[in-house]
Amino acid sequence: MRSRALQVLALLFLLLAIGVAWLWQQRRPPALATEKLVIAANTEYVGACAVVAAQQRGYFAAQGLQVQVLPFSSGKASLQAVVEGKADVATVADIPIVFAAMDGLPVKVLATLFRSGTDHGIVGRRDHGVVTPASLKGKRIGVTQGTSGHFTLDVFLNWQRMEGRDVTMVNYKPEELGQALQRGEVDAISGWEPFLGATRKQLGDAAVAFSGEQAYESIYNLVALRRYTTEHPAVIQRALQALHEASAYCERQPQAVHGMLPATARLERAEVLAAWPSYHFGLELDQSLLLALEDRARWAIRNRLAASREMPNFLDNMYLDGLAGVRPSAVTVIH
Structure with a gap:
């Protein structure tokens, strides 16, 4: 008798477990299609x-x-x-x-x-005569035209009472700017991090940096x-x-x-x-x-x-x- 009662309880427990599992499946959201x-x-x-x-x-x-x-x-x-x-x-x-x-x-x-x-700005070379923002006048500046680096440079020059025609802008890809400055093809570059930081590190004491913080967000x-x-x-x-x-x-x-x-x-x-x-x-x-x-x-x-x-x-x-x-x-x- 007791054995039969245990069997019934086991069956009820199994049915309860199946019921809970079924309810859980109904509550779960359907898997997202990839x-x-x-x-x-x-x-x-x-x-x-x-x-x-x-x-x-x-x-x-x-x-x-x-x-x-x-x-x-x-x-x-x-x-x-x-x-x-x-x-x-x-x-x-x-x-x-x-x-x-x-x-x-x-x-x-x-x-x-x-x-x-804080991630845009200009990096120049002291040995090319870049020591102050005003000294950018007449210089060759590397920039990726049509980008935020271009905009930052224009606004920065305006603050120095200069226009784009007061410098010579040379178009490079962003990853080419630092190498162009190191080779001396340009006197300064305008761009963003991490390219600016890497260039400053490579140039060491020869680097001069101007922040574009007020020029561009x-x-x-x-x-x-x-x-x-x-x-x-x-x-x-x-x-x-x-x-x-x-x-x-x-x-x-x-x-x-x-x-x-x-x-x-x-x-x-x-x-x-x-x-x-x-x-x-x-x-x-x-x-x-x-x-x-x-x-x-x-x-x-x-x-x-x-x-x-x-x-x-x-x-x-x-x-x-x-x-x-x-x-x-x-x-x-x-x-």
Whole structure:
């Protein structure tokens, strides 16, 4: 009798376990279908930290994304990869967005990933007569034209009561600037970190550095073409969720990030940690981005750098739905 009772209890327990397991399966969200995503990113720039961290720490994978990161040395080149169909999205500062919009390209900003006012500037050579900002007059200056380094140089020269025609600008890729200065092909270069820091270190006491902190705030963004936002809205939201989590990691863990990023791995740990408080990682679509884009567009029009002479309506270049589904409070664009 007792044996039969134990058998009944065992059967009831088994049925209960099966029932609990079934209920648990019903409550679990369905597994995300794996989607491929190709990101063109300037992995040499600290602003790409969220992209690198999301890939290496599994935030993309947790969102069901199989991500390939194509490395480039500038946002301008990254955006061109999207235009050519080699990538789905790109990381890029504000200047290339302006030129794309003025050329009529249907580029859409998905989110701002990073801001900093301390990573642009100018490095010159003392033995070439560069000792003060005013001494840049008449000098040959290496710069990647059509980028934030170009904008920074122009604004910096204006503060010295100079114009672009008062110097000779020589166009180089970002990774070529330091070598051009070392070879003596130019007297100074204008660009961003980590290229500036590496150049200062290589030149040693011969280097003279001028900060671009007051000339330019780097606003680093994730962008795609309009067609991609229309065809893949769910993928965009999943990518933004992963980048949101990765941005928090980048903000809180500079010591761990130091060795993870190509942009910082070659620098001294103390140097990286000292610079970190001036970096802001976090996803947003802020009204200030529109104002910055308009400011950069006026610069492009004034200097006849773009084919168009008309100010774009940059609200047309904002894709708000993606971030609104991830961090609605971070979308402050007036629309």
